[in-house]
Amino acid sequence: MKKKIIIQFFTIFFFFTNFSGSENLNPGKEVAQTICAACHGLDGRAASGGNSALVPNIFAQNKDYLVVKLKDYKSGKINHPQMSLIAQMLNEDQIKNVSDWYSSITVELKLPE
């Protein structure tokens, strides 16, 4: 009986570790979560960031646009005290992956009445 409970415990344990492990399979989400979310939010809505008046929304934006912007911050073509430093931390793959994450967020548009 005890053995059965222990086996069940481990089955549940491994199920959940696998489950949470597969969440981390999205490398773009990982970058967004660990680096960008503080200002842009994990969903790309900059509503909650510290100086949110200055932080743009980046969800559902064209992927190529995000890639170009991040590369411009990285190369110094655009100079910004926060974004230039952040973009310099990212390699090419991370730029592509995180752009993929934010551009893949879908929204439903509603025009004002």
Ligand code: HEC
């Ligand atoms: C410390 C806060 C902060 C963090 C963290 C941060 N950003 Fe930004 N981001 C900003 C601010 C502020 C701007 C506006 C910069 C400007 O005016 O040029 C910006 C601008 C951008 C833009 C340009 C948007 C546009 O339409 O011009 C992109 C793309 C972007 N950020 C992506 C990211 C990504 C991806 C990450 C994570 C790797 C990230 N940011 C992390 C604060 C931040």
